[in-house]
Amino acid sequence: RKEVEQDPGPFNVPEGATVAFNCTYSNSASQSFFWYRQDCRKEPKLLMSVYSSGNEDGRFTAQLNRASQYISLLIRDSKLSDSATYLCVVNSYSGGYQKVTFGTGTKLQVIP
Amino acid sequence: DGGITQSPKYLFRKEGQNVTLSCEQNLNHDAMYWYRQDPGQGLRLIYYSQIVNDFQKGDIAEGYSVSREKKESFPLTVTSAQKNPTAFYLCASTDKRGQPQHFGDGTRLSIL
Numbered sequence: 001r002k003e004v005e006q007d008p009g010p011f012n013v014p015e016g017a018t019v020a021f022n023c024t025y026s027n028s029a030s031q032s033f034f035w036y037r038q039d040c041r042k043e044p045k046l047l048m049s050v051y052s053s054g055n056e057d058g059r060f061t062a063q064l065n066r067a068s069q070y071i072s073l074l075i076r077d078s079k080l081s082d083s084a085t086y087l088c089v090v091n092s093y094s095g096g097y098q099k100v101t102f103g104t105g106t107k108l109q110v111i112p
Numbered sequence: 113d114g115g116i117t118q119s120p121k122y123l124f125r126k127e128g129q130n131v132t133l134s135c136e137q138n139l140n141h142d143a144m145y146w147y148r149q150d151p152g153q154g155l156r157l158i159y160y161s162q163i164v165n166d167f168q169k170g171d172i173a174e175g176y177s178v179s180r181e182k183k184e185s186f187p188l189t190v191t192s193a194q195k196n197p198t199a200f201y202l203c204a205s206t207d208k209r210g211q212p213q214h215f216g217d218g219t220r221l222s223i224l
Contacts, residue, residue, distance in 0.1 A: 032210040043202055043215040044155070087154070091210060097162060098143065098209055104154030 001026055004090050006103035014111050017078050021106045023088030024070045032091040033064055035073050037084045038105065044087055047073075078110045114139045118203050118216035124224045125190065125197060133188045133219045135203035144186035145204045145213065148172060155202065161186055190221060198222050 006023045013019045025033075033050035048055065050062040050071050061074040071090075075082055085105040092099050116137045125131045135144065143162050147155040157170030161180040175194025180186055186205075190197045200220050204213040 032212075034212045036212075041200070043217050045215070046212045049212060089212070093209065097160075097168065098206075100145065100157070100160075100206075100213060102147075102155045 003027060003101045004088060004103040006086075006088055006106045008104060008106060010107040010109050012109045012111055013078055015078055015080060017110075018074065018076045019078055019108060020075075021073045021086055021088075021108075022070055023072070023090075023103050024068075025088075025090045025101075026069070027090070027092045027101075028066075028069060030069075030090045030092040033062075033071050034089040034091075035060075035062055035071075036087040036089060036102075038087055039084050044102075047086070075108075078108075080110050080112060083108055083110045116203060116205055116214055116216035118201075118219050120219060121217070123219055123221045125221060126224050128192045130189055130191050131221070133190065133201055133203075133221070135186045135188065135216055136184055137186075137205045137214075137216075138184060139205060139207065139214065140183070141205035141207045141214070142183070143206045144180070145206075146170075146176075146178065146186070146188045147202045147204065149200045149202060158188065158201075 004025050035047040036044040037047045038044040050064045054063045059076045063072045085107045087105045088103040090101045119134045145160040146158040159178040161167035177189045202218045203216045206213045
Protein backbone atom coordinates (compact mmCIF):
# COMPACT_ATOMS: atom_id res chain seq x y z
CA ARG A 1 0.00 0.00 0.00
CA LYS A 2 1.32 3.46 -0.86
CA GLU A 3 1.99 5.76 2.09
CA VAL A 4 -0.17 8.49 0.58
CA GLU A 5 -2.84 7.72 -2.00
CA GLN A 6 -4.90 9.99 -4.19
CA ASP A 7 -7.34 9.38 -7.01
CA PRO A 8 -5.36 10.55 -10.07
CA GLY A 9 -8.48 11.76 -11.88
CA PRO A 10 -8.85 13.63 -14.09
CA PHE A 11 -11.86 15.35 -12.61
CA ASN A 12 -13.60 17.29 -15.36
CA VAL A 13 -16.10 19.72 -13.87
CA PRO A 14 -18.05 22.71 -15.25
CA GLU A 15 -17.37 26.21 -14.02
CA GLY A 16 -19.24 26.95 -10.82
CA ALA A 17 -19.33 23.33 -9.69
CA THR A 18 -18.20 22.06 -6.31
CA VAL A 19 -15.54 19.37 -6.37
CA ALA A 20 -13.96 17.34 -3.58
CA PHE A 21 -10.70 15.40 -3.46
CA ASN A 22 -9.70 12.84 -0.88
CA CYS A 23 -6.30 11.61 0.15
CA THR A 24 -5.58 8.66 2.43
CA TYR A 25 -2.39 8.05 4.39
CA SER A 26 -1.07 4.90 6.01
CA ASN A 27 1.15 6.20 8.83
CA SER A 28 -1.03 6.80 11.86
CA ALA A 29 1.81 8.80 13.47
CA SER A 30 1.72 11.45 10.73
CA GLN A 31 1.65 14.90 12.23
CA SER A 32 1.14 17.61 9.65
CA PHE A 33 -0.78 17.79 6.42
CA PHE A 34 -0.91 20.11 3.43
CA TRP A 35 -2.49 20.61 0.04
CA TYR A 36 -0.34 21.89 -2.82
CA ARG A 37 -1.30 22.98 -6.30
CA GLN A 38 0.91 22.23 -9.29
CA ASP A 39 0.37 23.77 -12.69
CA CYS A 40 1.68 22.05 -15.80
CA ARG A 41 5.49 22.19 -15.99
CA LYS A 42 5.72 24.31 -12.84
CA GLU A 43 6.77 23.76 -9.25
CA PRO A 44 4.22 22.83 -6.55
CA LYS A 45 2.88 25.75 -4.56
CA LEU A 46 1.36 25.58 -1.12
CA LEU A 47 -2.41 25.92 -1.25
CA MET A 48 -3.22 25.43 2.41
CA SER A 49 -2.31 23.59 5.57
CA VAL A 50 -4.84 21.13 6.98
CA TYR A 51 -5.82 21.35 10.62
CA SER A 52 -7.74 18.88 12.75
CA SER A 53 -10.56 21.33 13.25
CA GLY A 54 -10.87 21.92 9.52
CA ASN A 55 -9.99 25.18 7.86
CA GLU A 56 -11.27 27.38 5.11
CA ASP A 57 -9.62 29.86 2.77
CA GLY A 58 -12.12 31.54 0.49
CA ARG A 59 -13.58 28.90 -1.81
CA PHE A 60 -11.29 26.18 -0.44
CA THR A 61 -12.01 24.01 2.61
CA ALA A 62 -9.64 21.39 4.00
CA GLN A 63 -10.56 18.68 6.47
CA LEU A 64 -8.56 16.10 8.40
CA ASN A 65 -9.98 12.85 9.75
CA ARG A 66 -7.31 11.25 11.91
CA ALA A 67 -9.44 8.27 12.88
CA SER A 68 -9.95 7.27 9.25
CA GLN A 69 -6.57 8.64 8.14
CA TYR A 70 -7.70 10.83 5.32
CA ILE A 71 -7.67 14.47 4.36
CA SER A 72 -9.96 16.21 1.95
CA LEU A 73 -10.07 19.36 -0.13
CA LEU A 74 -13.32 20.96 -1.21
CA ILE A 75 -13.39 23.61 -3.92
CA ARG A 76 -16.60 25.59 -4.28
CA ASP A 77 -17.67 27.67 -7.30
CA SER A 78 -14.86 26.27 -9.48
CA LYS A 79 -13.05 28.72 -11.76
CA LEU A 80 -11.19 27.98 -14.97
CA SER A 81 -8.03 29.07 -13.15
CA ASP A 82 -8.48 26.24 -10.65
CA SER A 83 -7.43 23.76 -13.36
CA ALA A 84 -4.26 22.14 -12.03
CA THR A 85 -3.00 19.06 -10.24
CA TYR A 86 -3.64 19.00 -6.49
CA LEU A 87 -1.08 17.22 -4.34
CA CYS A 88 -1.65 16.04 -0.82
CA VAL A 89 1.39 16.05 1.47
CA VAL A 90 1.87 14.24 4.76
CA ASN A 91 4.71 14.87 7.25
CA SER A 92 5.85 12.27 9.74
CA TYR A 93 8.87 11.89 11.98
CA SER A 94 11.18 8.97 12.53
CA GLY A 95 14.59 8.75 14.17
CA GLY A 96 14.73 12.51 14.55
CA TYR A 97 14.14 13.11 10.85
CA GLN A 98 11.13 14.70 9.24
CA LYS A 99 9.78 12.65 6.36
CA VAL A 100 7.69 14.42 3.75
CA THR A 101 5.53 12.22 1.55
CA PHE A 102 3.69 13.49 -1.51
CA GLY A 103 0.68 11.91 -3.11
CA THR A 104 0.85 11.49 -6.86
CA GLY A 105 -1.76 14.21 -7.33
CA THR A 106 -5.32 14.59 -8.58
CA LYS A 107 -5.79 16.42 -11.85
CA LEU A 108 -8.65 18.91 -12.07
CA GLN A 109 -9.91 20.36 -15.33
CA VAL A 110 -12.57 23.05 -15.05
CA ILE A 111 -14.57 23.34 -18.25
CA PRO A 112 -16.26 26.52 -19.53
CA ASP B 113 12.63 38.79 -1.37
CA GLY B 114 13.40 35.48 0.26
CA GLY B 115 13.15 32.34 -1.76
CA ILE B 116 14.76 29.33 -3.35
CA THR B 117 16.75 29.70 -6.55
CA GLN B 118 17.46 26.78 -8.81
CA SER B 119 19.80 26.98 -11.75
CA PRO B 120 20.00 26.42 -14.58
CA LYS B 121 16.38 26.28 -15.68
CA TYR B 122 17.28 23.89 -18.54
CA LEU B 123 20.28 21.58 -18.68
CA PHE B 124 21.50 19.09 -21.25
CA ARG B 125 23.76 16.18 -20.43
CA LYS B 126 25.94 14.18 -22.74
CA GLU B 127 26.45 10.45 -22.30
CA GLY B 128 28.96 9.68 -19.55
CA GLN B 129 28.91 13.20 -18.18
CA ASN B 130 28.26 14.34 -14.63
CA VAL B 131 26.19 17.49 -14.21
CA THR B 132 25.46 19.57 -11.13
CA LEU B 133 22.18 21.32 -10.38
CA SER B 134 22.32 24.31 -8.09
CA CYS B 135 19.88 25.08 -5.27
CA GLU B 136 20.32 28.16 -3.07
CA GLN B 137 17.93 29.50 -0.44
CA ASN B 138 17.96 32.70 1.58
CA LEU B 139 15.07 31.70 3.84
CA ASN B 140 17.40 30.55 6.63
CA HIS B 141 15.80 27.12 6.43
CA ASP B 142 17.56 24.18 8.05
CA ALA B 143 16.13 21.37 5.92
CA MET B 144 16.54 21.03 2.17
CA TYR B 145 15.28 18.39 -0.25
CA TRP B 146 15.74 17.22 -3.84
CA TYR B 147 12.93 15.61 -5.80
CA ARG B 148 12.61 14.16 -9.24
CA GLN B 149 9.38 14.34 -11.24
CA ASP B 150 8.78 12.41 -14.45
CA PRO B 151 6.02 13.44 -16.88
CA GLY B 152 2.58 12.70 -15.47
CA GLN B 153 4.08 11.31 -12.28
CA GLY B 154 4.37 12.40 -8.67
CA LEU B 155 7.44 13.69 -6.82
CA ARG B 156 10.06 11.17 -5.74
CA LEU B 157 12.61 12.03 -3.05
CA ILE B 158 16.27 11.78 -4.06
CA TYR B 159 18.15 13.19 -1.05
CA TYR B 160 17.42 15.40 1.91
CA SER B 161 19.43 17.29 4.49
CA GLN B 162 18.22 18.41 7.89
CA ILE B 163 21.39 20.32 8.88
CA VAL B 164 24.72 21.38 7.45
CA ASN B 165 27.17 18.54 6.76
CA ASP B 166 24.45 15.93 7.11
CA PHE B 167 22.28 14.37 4.42
CA GLN B 168 20.21 11.24 3.94
CA LYS B 169 19.25 9.12 0.95
CA GLY B 170 15.71 9.29 -0.22
CA ASP B 171 13.80 6.71 -2.22
CA ILE B 172 15.78 7.00 -5.48
CA ALA B 173 19.32 8.09 -4.51
CA GLU B 174 21.20 5.76 -6.86
CA GLY B 175 23.12 7.69 -9.50
CA TYR B 176 22.94 10.96 -7.57
CA SER B 177 25.14 12.70 -5.02
CA VAL B 178 24.76 15.81 -2.86
CA SER B 179 26.69 17.99 -0.47
CA ARG B 180 25.61 20.41 2.26
CA GLU B 181 28.64 22.51 3.14
CA LYS B 182 26.59 25.66 3.73
CA LYS B 183 23.13 26.15 5.12
CA GLU B 184 22.08 28.10 2.05
CA SER B 185 23.25 25.63 -0.58
CA PHE B 186 22.35 22.03 -1.47
CA PRO B 187 23.73 21.12 -4.92
CA LEU B 188 22.72 17.89 -6.63
CA THR B 189 25.08 16.02 -8.96
CA VAL B 190 23.57 13.69 -11.51
CA THR B 191 26.30 11.20 -12.24
CA SER B 192 26.89 9.08 -15.32
CA ALA B 193 25.62 6.14 -13.26
CA GLN B 194 22.10 7.56 -13.52
CA LYS B 195 21.03 5.95 -16.78
CA ASN B 196 17.72 7.73 -17.20
CA PRO B 197 18.27 11.27 -15.91
CA THR B 198 15.74 13.06 -18.10
CA ALA B 199 13.26 14.60 -15.66
CA PHE B 200 12.14 17.73 -13.86
CA TYR B 201 14.23 18.29 -10.71
CA LEU B 202 12.79 20.25 -7.82
CA CYS B 203 14.56 21.58 -4.74
CA ALA B 204 12.62 22.44 -1.59
CA SER B 205 13.31 23.72 1.90
CA THR B 206 11.55 24.03 5.21
CA ASP B 207 12.49 25.65 8.51
CA LYS B 208 10.82 23.93 11.37
CA ARG B 209 9.24 20.64 12.05
CA GLY B 210 5.72 20.53 10.80
CA GLN B 211 6.06 23.47 8.42
CA PRO B 212 5.32 23.19 4.71
CA GLN B 213 8.01 23.06 2.09
CA HIS B 214 8.86 25.90 -0.25
CA PHE B 215 9.97 24.99 -3.76
CA GLY B 216 12.33 26.42 -6.31
CA ASP B 217 11.04 26.68 -9.87
CA GLY B 218 12.90 23.58 -10.98
CA THR B 219 15.52 22.43 -13.49
CA ARG B 220 14.63 20.41 -16.58
CA LEU B 221 17.40 17.96 -17.45
CA SER B 222 17.58 16.27 -20.82
CA ILE B 223 19.99 13.90 -22.53
CA LEU B 224 21.74 15.01 -25.71
